[in-house]
Amino acid sequence: MPQFDPANFIPQLVWLAAIFAVLYFFVVRPTLPKVGRVIDAREGKVAGDLDAAESAKGEADAIRTRYDEGMDAARKAAQAEVAAAREAAARASEVRLKSLAGVLDGKATEAAERLAGACASAKASLTATAAELTGEAVQRLAGIDVPRAEIEAALAAQDRG
Amino acid sequence: MANPMEQFQIEKIVPLDVAGYDFSFTNSSLWMLIAVGAVALFLFIGTAKPQLVPGRAQAAVEYLYEFIRDMLRENVGKEGLRYAPLIFALFIFVLACNLLGMIPFIGAFTPTSHIAVTFGLAAIVFVLVVIVGFARHGLHFFTLFLPEGTPIFVLPLVAAIEFLSFLSRPFTLAIRLFANMTAGHVLLKVFGGFVVALGSFEALPYVFGIIPLGVNVALTALELLIAVVQAYVFALLASIYLNDAVNLH
Numbered sequence: 001m002p003q004f005d006p007a008n009f010i011p012q013l014v015w016l017a018a019i020f021a022v023l024y025f026f027v028v029r030p031t032l033p034k035v036g037r038v039i040d041a042r043e044g045k046v047a048g049d050l051d052a053a054e055s056a057k058g059e060a061d062a063i064r065t066r067y068d069e070g071m072d073a074a075r076k077a078a079q080a081e082v083a084a085a086r087e088a089a090a091r092a093s094e095v096r097l098k099s100l101a102g103v104l105d106g107k108a109t110e111a112a113e114r115l116a117g118a119c120a121s122a123k124a125s126l127t128a129t130a131a132e133l134t135g136e137a138v139q140r141l142a143g144i145d146v147p148r149a150e151i152e153a154a155l156a157a158q159d160r161g
Numbered sequence: 162m163a164n165p166m167e168q169f170q171i172e173k174i175v176p177l178d179v180a181g182y183d184f185s186f187t188n189s190s191l192w193m194l195i196a197v198g199a200v201a202l203f204l205f206i207g208t209a210k211p212q213l214v215p216g217r218a219q220a221a222v223e224y225l226y227e228f229i230r231d232m233l234r235e236n237v238g239k240e241g242l243r244y245a246p247l248i249f250a251l252f253i254f255v256l257a258c259n260l261l262g263m264i265p266f267i268g269a270f271t272p273t274s275h276i277a278v279t280f281g282l283a284a285i286v287f288v289l290v291v292i293v294g295f296a297r298h299g300l301h302f303f304t305l306f307l308p309e310g311t312p313i314f315v316l317p318l319v320a321a322i323e324f325l326s327f328l329s330r331p332f333t334l335a336i337r338l339f340a341n342m343t344a345g346h347v348l349l350k351v352f353g354g355f356v357v358a359l360g361s362f363e364a365l366p367y368v369f370g371i372i373p374l375g376v377n378v379a380l381t382a383l384e385l386l387i388a389v390v391q392a393y394v395f396a397l398l399a400s401i402y403l404n405d406a407v408n409l410h
Contacts, residue, residue: 002169003276003343011183012171012277015190019197020254020285027201028250031208035219035226036245038211045213 130155165350169274169343189278192270196257203253225253229396236400240407247289248403251282252396259342259388263381273391274342276335283334286399294406305409334398341391345384352377 002008131151138146175186207222215223229249233241255273262271272278294302306323307316352373360370 001166001343002171003274003339005171007183008171008187008189008275009277011173011177011185011187012189012272012275013281014182014184015186015193016272016278016281019190019193020250020282023197023200023254024247024250027197027204028246028253031204032222032226032246032249034208034211035222036230038213038215038219039223039227042213 127152127155165347165354168270168346168350171275188268188270189272189275192261193254193258193272193278196254196261196272199261200253200257225249232397233400233403236397237404237407241400241403244289244293244400244403247285248396248399251285251399252392255282255338255395256389256392259392260385262342262346263384263388271342271346273338274346276339279339280331280335282338282395283331286334286402287331289399290402290406293403294409297407298409302406302409305405330398330402334395338391338395341387345380345387349377349380349384352380 131148134151134155135146135148138144138151172188173185174188174191177184177186203218204222207218209218211219226245226249229252230242230245233245233248237244258271258273258278262269262274294305298304306320306327308319308323311319355373356370356377359373
């Protein structure tokens, strides 16, 4: 086998050393670290972008929370306002109802008084009319002129009886 | 039938003699040079304009480089990334030599089928491990041969075994690659010889040659796989040995 011929060792080793040195120092060293830097830069960029996205998401979440809180507060304030308005309206209507009831009560009393007055005057005029009619009837039927006061007293006694 | 060993013959292209030593430029040197040329083409095109969003050529270089860096990260840790260019150079050199040697018809020569070449590469790994080990740990590096938790009465024996296994590493590394490449190429040549021998039967020309030809096609696929796997194994073992130097187990 030519592999085990010692005469082949030295030329191969010498050329291997020279060629591998060229490969390492003039091919790999000037080129590969460039790619390494690009890979690192890419990883850094991706990591940075992810961080930026993360912080943007956090910001958005904070905004969302603040928005929700604001909405809640506004809703509560609006509800309180509505409740207050409702209460005020109820109170105002109650007051008005009360005063209206007073007015109506007054009017009713007045009307009742007027009714009683009217009733009494009607009764009085009825008594007078009855006395007059009775006097006239007695005069026509019996031809007696009974005095007015007597008739009235008799009628009153009959009313009582 | 042609001698299957003939393909490993070293031919002097430019005879050169320096101080009584044979420094001739041979077919082996030529194919190492071609391999480095191919690698240089690959790397210079791939890294001509490095961009954050890589093009095809850059993506290919990055893929291989990340492959080596991942291997070092896994086996050595973050410290190992410093040696990524060297391990990458070893890997790509072995890979290029293995693959270019598979090209048929043009008389391709596989430098990695020669133990002198594989031993030279293994020696680079060995020297690297020793230098890094002593540079990082000083004389403490010798504790590499004293595994933790060994009972004291077997310690000398274990230390001797560990030391021998450490010394044998460059040889196993070299022989594994050389043997794989040599065996594969011999096998291809033998079956190639069968094609010629069987195909030249007078009665039914070509018919019998088809069988070894088919075998040869399948073997070529297998050898391509082995070419890649052996380059990977070489780089993987180099990074595992490097781990000893960096982390002392």
